[in-house]
Amino acid sequence: MATATPHSPTGAPVDPPKLDYTPQAIPLPEPTPAEDRTRKHYLNHDTSLLGWIFTVDHKRIGLMYLVGVSLFFVAGAIAVGLVRTNLITPTGAILELDQYNKAFTAHGTIMLFLFLIPVIPGVLGNYLVPLMIGAKDMAFPKLNLASFYVWAFGALFFMYQLLVGGLDTGWTLYPPYSTKYSHTNVLYAGLGIFITGFSSILTGINIIATIHKMRCPGMTWGRLPLFVWAMYATSVIQLLGTPVLAVTVVMTAVEKLFGVGIFDPKLGGDPLLFQHMFWFYSHPAVYIMILPGMGVINEVLTCFSRKNIFGYAAVAWSSVGIAVVGFLVWGHHMFLAGQGYYLAMVFAFLTMLVAVPSAIKVFNWTATLYGGVISYQAPMIFAIGFIVLFTIGGLTGLFLGTMGTDIHLHDTYFVIAHFHYTMVGGMMFAWQAGLHFWWPKMTGRMYSDFWSRLAAIVMLVGFALTFLPQFVVGYMGMPRRYPNYPDEYQLYNVMSTAAAYIQGIGYAMPVFYLTASLFFGKRAGNNPYKATGLEWMVPSPPDAHNFPATPTVYFGPYEYGVPDGLSIVDKMNGHTNGVHTNGAAKQGVTSGS
């Protein structure tokens, strides 16, 4: 018989909270409004500048990432605004040829290296992984801070090369163009990629170590929230893939600086070597970008449909499957580059295999909604948008991974549309879903329900209309990276640009209502969405050290449905019921099938 919970002020038996869901651990009591105003939490316990600069608090570091990646998102968005505006007319509306090339290169490099790769691992990964597993902080808090500053330092090189004239190689940096023929700032950009890569590696190490060593009692692998599983898979890719990119960049620099023939055939090198090495990282890198997003979707869908995830084990292992097989498919970027016949066959075959785990996830998400009680706040609209758009992104990827169809579609707007459907329709929507879902936890304030839903719908409509025409114009043959194009493609480009402006409005809206929520938003309370995860068991914003005492986890992460007697209340009072005995719960059988 549990005499008292740690949170009972008098030691008397706690009046069991009436919950219609089962949290993973015993929730802390809600602070009263008076307490809430004076409460010390991670944001206000030390407000000095040094307290932020030298903080090792994973939550503060997460917020610093949030500010950083948001700024770079704006920079990348401005670049693409120039690109899309230029494409209104077939001869280029506003930019010269070289300006256009620099604009799309800036868009690609900034969005990939400074936004998509760090955004969810850096912000939500940092912020949530320790909270979700019941830890006080990351395994290596100082390393965590270092990885932020390394990233910021690398980003400085990107900014510097933009200021001194930009880069015009495309984010792919293919030699011999990049090593010999481009007269732009390849070296600075390469340095930026090299340094931000180290940040990625350090974050990966930290998250892997944290998940292995810092889980609270009862937090078995089978009870980890699926976001944590996704972060784990992502970190493995970051750790194993990024060094190869660093090596590639160094080789490029050596060739450029010292004329050592590595890639340039005139010096005895082989340009395909670069492509193999580059894609060995850069294909898994798309999974670095999308896997954390998929993790977010699991959390949001279950919460807003009040359901257990359908097939916990399948979703968790499909993340691992993507991470492993994703390393073996890089050659599908090079079908037409002159790699060998049988090599292409192997890559095409493995590409079909790597598509399966993504399909499994989509099916499981859809099945999760079955039998739920679904409410449509902004995070849920973003999450549903994610499923809708990612399905298109994934299915069109098959056309590019199939050897026959890739011949015609390679390097056309079909490719552009495909990866924007996965990277923006998928990742960007998952990021918005996650940001809106955990914003009350991070800031303690609720944002406007109306404006957030409207923004979600504007983004969804704007996005779909921007990139659907690009599938058509790509199949017609319009090559990517073309500032000038034949007249018959103009209609599609005008449609695309018009919708891109709508999308831009959608992205601008959260800036206003999220900022406004900080000042005028109503207080969120511990758990505004009645979610089950550990991060919701503590007040919002959380204390500096997350939990007053290490929590104990009794259940799986998504016990929203209430079976007979399975409830934290029973656990508090020592009751057990049915198959879900204490022992069974400890073995982690409350989730999965």
Next chain:
Amino acid sequence: MYAVMDTPPFLPPQASEFAFSDASIESMVLSYDSLFWYMVVVTSIGGLAVYALLTYCCFRFAKSDTHTKPLRILGSNKLEVIWTLSPLLFFLSFFVYGARVWDKAISIPKEAAEQEYMVVGKQWMWKVQDPDGRRHINEITLCQGVAVKVTGTSEDVIHDFGVPAFRSKFDVVPGRYTAAWYKPTLVGQYHLFCDQYCGMGHSQMVGKVNVLSPEDFQQYKDGLYRTAQAQRTWAGGQMPKGPLDGSPAWQGMILFRKLQCNGCHFTQAADDPTPPKAPSLENLWMSKRELNDGRTVLGDRDYIRNAIRNPALQVRSGWKAIMPAYHSGLATEEDINNLTAYIRSLKPGDLPNRVERTPTPIGGAPKASQGEPNPKPEQPMKKEGDK
């Protein structure tokens, strides 16, 4: 000879056997568009099934006053197996089918290998050499129904020789040779793109693929194609005086009418009351030209170019400075070369009258900058417009 499906305007033309051919069951099945549309149908069915389920769940299970109790469902191993294996099955069908089509695309037939076009990519142009040795820039001319091989390499960076109408594309890599083959089936003029980013002029590295009928192609090989084109251009109209051979002078003659030079520089026709507004250009070449500021200049290349680019600077004595300046947007340097050749060729009586126009050939007017009608005016280009 080849029955070709009509394609709607938002789809690229199917101009090669690989793109689509219904000559035999095998060639139909192994053509690009068959594979593409097979995949479109399968993925659409799969995608729509997911959407249908999603829509059903979103509406059926939306929270309401009466619907407040969720079910507790943890999963189903049976379903997991079904939706792991069934997509895998279709994905593998894409792989096998796609590999067969790929195999067809890269297995160059013997007869194609005998007709080898050489392509060299260079920032930012395509240099093409026919099997019989003639060279072209940004233009490749093929014969309908004749399979050819195109072998490419690059002088500098990686390019990509892409012809959407043929559903064909291959990277052109410095230091090695890569190749593709085509069997064009549809007469017309199609886009040639560089598909691999190659620097500032990437989007300028475009050209034309001409597919000629076998008769036209024979004339092309004999060097008579332009003459034949010229005759066709004026078929049905009055044959003009002047060259008819596809020479620069011939192209200049077309331009002269197109730019409406003969609105002022003309030979007064017997029934035309309007006198010329500008001096005759006959006998101009290398003659002494008296200007109204008293100078005398030689009627050479420089004079003609200046007279077009900046006419007010040297007005012929006795005439007013009414001619507009033709900047490079109206007449390129190549155009001026051709106009000069035409003016040089003019004999007394050759200058056209005021109303003579270039008859518009069926299938679109020649462009000022090219001065060249479509390869086969009788059959207007169906799919891809002349840029």
